[in-house]
Amino acid sequence: MKILITGAFGSLGSHILDLLVKSKHTITCFSTNSRKSKQVAKKYRNHINVYIGDIRNFDDIVKAIQDQDLVLHLAAIVPPKFNSISLNYSREVNVCGSDNIVEAIKQSDQNTKIIFPSSVAVFGDVRKRGACILSPDEPVNPNSDDIYAQQKVLAEEIIYNSSLQWSIFRFGFMPNVDSLKMDPMMFDVPLNTNMELIHLKDAAIAIVNALEREEIWNKIWHIAGGESCRLTYKEFINTMLTTMGIGKLPEEAFGNNDFHCAFMDTDESQELLQYQRYSFEDIISEMKSKTGVIRFFAKLFRPIVKSYILNQSRYYKEWRRNSKKRDS
Numbered sequence: 001m002k003i004l005i006t007g008a009f010g011s012l013g014s015h016i017l018d019l020l021v022k023s024k025h026t027i028t029c030f031s032t033n034s035r036k037s038k039q040v041a042k043k044y045r046n047h048i049n050v051y052i053g054d055i056r057n058f059d060d061i062v063k064a065i066q067d068q069d070l071v072l073h074l075a076a077i078v079p080p081k082f083n084s085i086s087l088n089y090s091r092e093v094n095v096c097g098s099d100n101i102v103e104a105i106k107q108s109d110q111n112t113k114i115i116f117p118s119s120v121a122v123f124g125d126v127r128k129r130g131a132c133i134l135s136p137d138e139p140v141n142p143n144s145d146d147i148y149a150q151q152k153v154l155a156e157e158i159i160y161n162s163s164l165q166w167s168i169f170r171f172g173f174m175p176n177v178d179s180l181k182m183d184p185m186m187f188d189v190p191l192n193t194n195m196e197l198i199h200l201k202d203a204a205i206a207i208v209n210a211l212e213r214e215e216i217w218n219k220i221w222h223i224a225g226g227e228s229c230r231l232t233y234k235e236f237i238n239t240m241l242t243t244m245g246i247g248k249l250p251e252e253a254f255g256n257n258d259f260h261c262a263f264m265d266t267d268e269s270q271e272l273l274q275y276q277r278y279s280f281e282d283i284i285s286e287m288k289s290k291t292g293v294i295r296f297f298a299k300l301f302r303p304i305v306k307s308y309i310l311n312q313s314r315y316y317k318e319w320r321r322n323s324k325k326r327d328s
Contacts, residue, residue, distance in 0.1 A: 001211065004068040006030045006055060006101070007075030008048075009040035011176050012117065015204035016072070021047035025211070030055070030064050030075070055097035061104040070113045072207065073101055080183045082148050091151060098155040102162045113165040113217065115207065118156055120172050120196075120224075121149035125258040131194055135265040136170070136220040143258045160220070167216040171203055172196040172224030172264050175240075177287045187313040191234035191254050195261035196224040199278035199286075206275035215272055222264040228279035230263050236280075243288050245298035246305055253316040 003020070007013050008029035020027055021044055028049040031037045041050055053060030055075045065071060075097060077090040098116070105112045122140040126132060140156070142149035159166045173195045206223045210216045238248045270276050278286075288295070298305050310316050 001069045002026045002067060003070045003072060004028045004030055004064055005072045005074060009037045010074060012200055012203055013074045014040060015200045016207055017044055019204055019208045056092045058100045061100045065104050065108060065112055068112050071101055072115050074117060079148055080185050087147060094151040095154045099158050102158055102164060105164055114159060115167045116159050118152050118168050118170045120170055120262055120264060121146060121260040122153050123262055124260055126262045127192060131263060133263045133265050136222050143260060149260060165217045168220045169223050170220060172198045173261055174198055174200055174203055175283060176200060177283060177290060182309055184312040187253055187315055188255050189233045189259050190256045191251060193233040193259055193261050194263050195233055195236065196263050197229040197280055197283060198223060198225040199283055202275050202278050206273045209273040209275060213272055221269045222266050223269055224264040224266050226266055226270060226276045231280060239284055243284050244291060245295040249310060252319040253310055253313040255315045
């Protein structure tokens with residue numbers, strides 16, 4: 001099979017390539033000409049073709065999809081990077097880029113199929129429903145202030161309303177154990193948010209296994225880690241920070257505004273694709289094994305590190321200011 005992968009050199013794309021380069025498929029990676037992309041591409045240079053282009057440029061897409069059997073459309077601007085760029089740019093990539101691919105396939109008169117990774121973010125905040133498990137036919141309801149989720153919904157609509165053969169994979173929360181960063185966005189997640197994690201390697205296996213299954217087409221699938229990966233954000237963040245040698249942070253550091261994440265019904269996808277291998281404990285164990293030096297210094301300078309991290313929380317700063325006012 002000839003497969004075109006957009007966004008192939010990102011976190012998920014790299015894990016997918018690790019699997020696909022061992023297969024008999026012919027892989028073409030659609031990529032920008034950035035330094036980072038070039039560096040990642042070198043790892044696979046003997047196994048892939050690279051097409052340099054811009055997902056926002058329709059002509060680039062038309063040329064890239066020629067003779068392709070399938071487009072794996074991973075290219076997207078996602079948080080936290082999403083929060084630091086213009087909304088026009090993110091929309092051009094996340095929404096218009098998806099539309100470009102669909103329209104280019106239509107004009108080509110090829111039977112090119114498309115797989116599109118989406119996100120649990122499309123369901124918005126479901127905390128009022130308790131420990132509910134969301135099925136793939138659950139109505140989407142992105143938060144009013146979550147532009148990323150709204151763009152995902154628009155991209156989904158473009159794809160499933162097309163006349164193409166398509167498959168949409170909505171993923172649970174994917175922590176990247178290879179690139180742990182303390183982003184201020186971590187404080188925007190309410191501690192009582194239910195979330196279902198999935199290891200990037202399991203997500204990659206789900207997609208690669210799907211390439212061999214005819215049952216995936218014209219359906220939305222939920223892809224997450226299963227029961228062993230279900231927990232609250234409080235459990236996740238406290239375990240992660242303790243593992244990193246930092247320790248728990250005060251609850252006042254975290255907000256309570258609408259967010260997203262939920263438990264997901266993955267029974268059907270797991271039965272078909274057999275991808276769930278990593279539990280939450282496995283993810284934490286891998287995180288621990290890859291952060292030995294960081295954990296050493298985090299423990300050594302714990303008060304300083306903890307103070308620095310708390311200084312990134314606007315909620316904690318506001319709580320401290322209000323506390324000082326009450327005490328004065």
